Amino acid sequence: MTKETLYTMNTAFRGEYSVYGYTYGRGEKSACIVGALRGHEFQQLYICSILSKKLARLEEEGAIVSGKQILVIPSLNYSAMNASHKYWLSDDSDINRQFPGNPSGPATSRIAYATLETAKEYLYGIQFRSFYLQGQFIPHIRMLASEKEGTNLANLFGMPYVLMSEGRPYEAVTLAYNWQMAGTEVFSIYSGGTERIHEGYAETAVSAVLRFLSRMGIIKYNCQGGYISTVMNEEKMLSIKSDEAGFFRKYVGTNEEVTRGQKLADIIDPMTGNVISTVLAPTSGIIFFVHDNPMVFQNVVIYRMIRKMHK
Incomplete structure (x- = not known):
């Protein structure tokens, strides 16, 4: 595992702020995995921590396929998480409404730009996202209906459902949408919660990612088969x-x-x-x-x- 500083800037109240990434393996930029974008996404950060630990062990065992590289970005807004705040502390802006970002813009727009510039170099993108409703839900993968040709790859995660959505107007300024537009095959994983850690759902999400990476020839991992995913329209x-x-x-x-x-x-x-x-x-x-x-x-x-x- 190699810890990298992906972006650094000075902030008005907290001094230097950096976004960190953790790299496993070396070679082709195969998969980039992004966790918490908001300060209340504890489940998403927790999943990244479990996944990072397992990828580190696989790397030690030589189970990252030679010539393949995986990047994990656990959090883009950990300062808000430390302060028990949902959005960016200084202006209450939402990083996941700032993409594709502006290198000369406000702080969250600069973070969005730097993150996308790094993430779009990878072949596959996986984002752990929070659900817009407060509650528990069945873990699933969500894709825009315009990406329906990617459902065969989505099935390789072995999650119970793959939801196809027509999308909402705000999608145009999110990471997933802009990442997809930049040429990466992107999958949004919803893992059963946000502010409360759900161990079982977290393990389901981690297993799904390892299953996908194994089936795409990025890692050597003996994973269980998972589910035969049901593909359905979210609007129904x-x-x-x-x-x-x-x-x-x-x-x-x-x-x-x-x-x-x-x-x-x-x-x-x-x-x-x-x-x-x-x-x-x-x-x-x-x-x-x-x-x-x-x-x-x-x-x-x-x-x-x-x-x-x-x-």
């Missing part, structure tokens, strides 16, 4: 929203199969303790996402379901 999932605000008592978790009319959760009046809303499954299917905060606001997504396919 059903969102269930809360019709009241209060304490959220769930009865069903992620990856559980439910039937139409089954009770999923209760919303409880925080003042009286009475149930003010009962959430029922509108159709049969599999729970993909569930809200996991003790409180819920009105009209927010509390469940997402994969509808059961009827023959």
Whole structure:
């Protein structure tokens, strides 16, 4: 393992700030793996730490294929993480809304530019991303529908689902989109959480990356087969929203199969303790996402379901 300083700049309040990368193997720039871009992405950083440790062991054993190089960038915003803050400390900007970046721009734009310049030199890109909803979800890979030719490669990760999305307007300023536009084959891995560490989901994500690297001939690793991934359109999932605000008592978790009319959760009046809303499954299917905060606001997504396919 070689620690490298990928970018350094001076900041107004914290002096010198550097972005670090950890390189395994030498030769063709085969795979670049990026972790936390925000200060609350503890799960994403934790996954990188496990992956780095395993790659270091594989390198010691001579299991990085000769002529192949892997780069891991664990965090772009660790100063915010140290301060328990989500975004960049000085101006509250989001690094993952600054790509492709500007070498003469604000701090986060410069970091974005330097990161992309390094990452785009690699053949494959893997980013551990945080889900836009607060809660637990089934680990999966997400790709833009325009990248559908890459689903065969996505299946090599052996994760339960590969979600194809039409994308949202903000995608144009994210790392994944600009990385893909620069010519790298990019895969976004969602690992079941963000602010809370989930050991099982973290191991699933690490195993998926090692499986992919092995199948692409970058490492020598005896991995289990994983899942035969189900490829589906994200827009076809059903969102269930809360019709009241209060304490959220769930009865069903992620990856559980439910039937139409089954009770999923209760919303409880925080003042009286009475149930003010009962959430029922509108159709049969599999729970993909569930809200996991003790409180819920009105009209927010509390469940997402994969509808059961009827023959």
